[in-house]
Amino acid sequence: MIAEVIVDVSAYPIDRPFDYVVPEEMRSVIECGARVKVPFGPRKVVGYVTRLKQETDLANSKMKAIDELLDLEPVLSTELLAIAKIVARETLSYEIDALQVMLPAAMRAKYEKFITIVEPDAIIDEDLRNLMQGRTRIPLKQVTSSSLLKMIKNYVAQGIITVDNSVSQQTKVKKVRMIHIEDSSTLASLLDTIPSNAKKQLQLIQWMKDHAGKSMEASKVIEASGVQQAVLKTVIEKGAATESHEETYRDPGVSQLQEAQIPYELTEEQQLALDKVNAASTTNKAETFLLHGITGSGKTEVYLQAISHVLKQGKEAIVLVPEISLTPQMTARFQARFGGLVAVMHSGLSAGEKYDEWRKIHRKEVKVVVGARSAIFAPFENVGIIILDEEHESTYKQEDTPRYHARDVAIWRSESFHCPVVLGSATPSLESYARASKGVYTLLQLSKRAKNQQLPAVSVVDMREELKEGNRSMFSRQLADAMHIRLEKNEQIVLFLNKRGFSSFVLCRDCGTVVECPNCDISLTYHRANESLKCHYCGHEEKVPLVCPQCESEHIRFFGTGTQKAEEEIAKLFPTARVLRMDVDTTRQKGAHERILRQFSEGKADILLGTQMIAKGLDFPNITLVGVLAADTTLHLADFRAAEKTFQLMTQVSGRAGRHELAGEVFIQTYSPEHYAIELSKSQHYEPFYQLEMTARKQYGYPPFFYITLIQFSHEDLMKVVAFADKGTTFLKGSLSPETIVIGPAAAAISRVNNRYRYQCLIKYKKEPKLIDTLQQLIKMYRTDWIKEGLLMSVDVDPSTIY
Ligand code: ADP
Ligand code: ZN
Numbered sequence: 001m002i003a004e005v006i007v008d009v010s011a012y013p014i015d016r017p018f019d020y021v022v023p024e025e026m027r028s029v030i031e032c033g034a035r036v037k038v039p040f041g042p043r044k045v046v047g048y049v050t051r052l053k054q055e056t057d058l059a060n061s062k063m064k065a066i067d068e069l070l071d072l073e074p075v076l077s078t079e080l081l082a083i084a085k086i087v088a089r090e091t092l093s094y095e096i097d098a099l100q101v102m103l104p105a106a107m108r109a110k111y112e113k114f115i116t117i118v119e120p121d122a123i124i125d126e127d128l129r130n131l132m133q134g135r136t137r138i139p140l141k142q143v144t145s146s147s148l149l150k151m152i153k154n155y156v157a158q159g160i161i162t163v164d165n166s167v168s169q170q171t172k173v174k175k176v177r178m179i180h181i182e183d184s185s186t187l188a189s190l191l192d193t194i195p196s197n198a199k200k201q202l203q204l205i206q207w208m209k210d211h212a213g214k215s216m217e218a219s220k221v222i223e224a225s226g227v228q229q230a231v232l233k234t235v236i237e238k239g240a241a242t243e244s245h246e247e248t249y250r251d252p253g254v255s256q257l258q259e260a261q262i263p264y265e266l267t268e269e270q271q272l273a274l275d276k277v278n279a280a281s282t283t284n285k286a287e288t289f290l291l292h293g294i295t296g297s298g299k300t301e302v303y304l305q306a307i308s309h310v311l312k313q314g315k316e317a318i319v320l321v322p323e324i325s326l327t328p329q330m331t332a333r334f335q336a337r338f339g340g341l342v343a344v345m346h347s348g349l350s351a352g353e354k355y356d357e358w359r360k361i362h363r364k365e366v367k368v369v370v371g372a373r374s375a376i377f378a379p380f381e382n383v384g385i386i387i388l389d390e391e392h393e394s395t396y397k398q399e400d401t402p403r404y405h406a407r408d409v410a411i412w413r414s415e416s417f418h419c420p421v422v423l424g425s426a427t428p429s430l431e432s433y434a435r436a437s438k439g440v441y442t443l444l445q446l447s448k449r450a451k452n453q454q455l456p457a458v459s460v461v462d463m464r465e466e467l468k469e470g471n472r473s474m475f476s477r478q479l480a481d482a483m484h485i486r487l488e489k490n491e492q493i494v495l496f497l498n499k500r501g502f503s504s505f506v507l508c509r510d511c512g513t514v515v516e517c518p519n520c521d522i523s524l525t526y527h528r529a530n531e532s533l534k535c536h537y538c539g540h541e542e543k544v545p546l547v548c549p550q551c552e553s554e555h556i557r558f559f560g561t562g563t564q565k566a567e568e569e570i571a572k573l574f575p576t577a578r579v580l581r582m583d584v585d586t587t588r589q590k591g592a593h594e595r596i597l598r599q600f601s602e603g604k605a606d607i608l609l610g611t612q613m614i615a616k617g618l619d620f621p622n623i624t625l626v627g628v629l630a631a632d633t634t635l636h637l638a639d640f641r642a643a644e645k646t647f648q649l650m651t652q653v654s655g656r657a658g659r660h661e662l663a664g665e666v667f668i669q670t671y672s673p674e675h676y677a678i679e680l681s682k683s684q685h686y687e688p689f690y691q692l693e694m695t696a697r698k699q700y701g702y703p704p705f706f707y708i709t710l711i712q713f714s715h716e717d718l719m720k721v722v723a724f725a726d727k728g729t730t731f732l733k734g735s736l737s738p739e740t741i742v743i744g745p746a747a748a749a750i751s752r753v754n755n756r757y758r759y760q761c762l763i764k765y766k767k768e769p770k771l772i773d774t775l776q777q778l779i780k781m782y783r784t785d786w787i788k789e790g791l792l793m794s795v796d797v798d799p800s801t802i803y
């Protein structure tokens, strides 16, 4: 028996299966989709069995045998193996990369040297003991001093330590620290012994009295009681509780946000949409629906009931949501409806948690997965429906190889399973809406809000007028007045600040110099917390200069409208308002999103101030006012989707207001009120925007009228990158059909990142049968020759941005 194996080596000549002999003892158990360890040249690598066969063209004597079978149960189904081939072909990536992207990171092979202490007692050296800290096995790379390395070498010679070059798997059993709180009388008598100035200890023991006799995780105790770890430790030493370490599964956090468990009675429009989707799943039809429903129209309720229908047939469901901000509320709704049948997969989970969730799916312990982009590869084998919520979101496109779009993968998988795909959005991508208009997708419309609430009244405020009238603040008078009214009525306010772009930089008011990154062609972003400037592209960080580096003027200061600045202005203008800020800085910690949302939903703040991440998903009854502080920031990006993105954002943000009984009001502040993307977001009507934007796309030759492929080149040497970009572009022009337009090469919008100069060329085409072939040839030239000269080249078919 022979196995075809795709090995874990991303290199050009290796992008094909290799034949290996299956040893006798593996023959009855090996299956396609299992991982194996195989010899490859001088190394051992992991590979994926993609085919089993009896014959080979190779002479048997030349063939090596599989070393080890890593999975008794294959990790990839034959369906996913086939999808990997499609992904590799369509995105022009290595098949191994397409296979790897389907598995949680924890399962991807890592190649590392480890040292293992066989006889711990024989290690007498203090430095080595310090390094090991009681562990018996660590990666060799953690040993950095040469004296230690020498010592280890000696121990190895004596057989006290072994070194193995292992394919490491970092999947461990998780343990939690449990706190067992004593009974209340013990706590009461303990309280008397605590000195009155030990306030935190008193606070904790008081808290424990309310939870006397209970056991809970240490982290929960700390969070709920609001004390530090050290305080907990002290009171445990004083006898307020005992602790233990217990094995557990990783819990990705069942949300506290609640949602009705019972299906709603559907509106007429919802019912119509549901019937069509159900008909497709009942008859096993691979049909793609575009569910175009205004914000609050009850799209999610349609998803939930369509899933119920599929589960009743014994099938599974994949639900994609765009990003972590959405996950807590979204997953709460799915968990409320389907309970333990739901697995959650998103980037906020640790590698171990992702692995655990993946295993639940793989073992079919769950029937529904709710997750971000990569959940599209969930290892279900009987999928009955695939749903992409907010289908227009650019996060569905992976920006690294393999550069796949989850929407495409969804459609490919639906063809394998003969099941429907539902793409949902209030503001569909132009591509999807165009396809629906042409009948390629089936259009389903929800034109009214589920509870018949009015869409909020939207006003556009011209900030140029404000400036003329002498108002230099970030808040127009109209918005400020509206905020005062809400604060008085105890209703909630959401303020949205689009931070993408150049929102907070340091500018010299005398000569106009903006402090830029020394490595990249972009201004540095100001961070108030440590008075520093950071580059979001390469990570460069420096202190804010005291004088202008150009003219030495002292009038150099931070300029802009970042969330931190907004928070300060709110404090000045509305001193009594309680504000929650939600941006990358306040949500770095795990679970922070959910904590902020929960606090807001519990009414612990009047104002939620945030970036993109609050634009979607928020659904709280008390929000009656939404303010967009600066709508322009996405409008002026050098990107053909700039208008589309702005319209989408404005519509999404506006949709946060007045979703329940209380009516909502929205103010959009802008310096370009006449732009159609802003003008039309007032009425939130998608159709007119679609028509205007299609005219523009047609005129400039962009999707959906043309397909585009973006080739990017980068090199440390400007002359070299220009030369290679020229070569590549000339090759493309010579090879592709005359109707295809090749634009460039031209410097990229950000012409230097991390000291590498960037050039790009753009291919526009309606129909180009030679595209994949030609690109493959280009990639071959790059991988065999150009790469050696320090060039980096990427090919992005159907890029989400050309910026
Ligand atoms: P969308 O996803 O389209 O923005 P949601 O599904 O979040 O809309 O629905 C908006 C609100 O309306 C939610 O609070 C939801 O619980 C409620 N809702 C949805 N469908 C119905 C219905 N048929 N009857 C009553 N309330 C509904
Ligand atoms: Zn200056």
Ligand code: ZN
Residues within 6 Å of the ligand: 517, 518, 519, 520, 535, 536, 537, 538, 539, 540, 753, 754
């Ligand atoms: Zn930089």
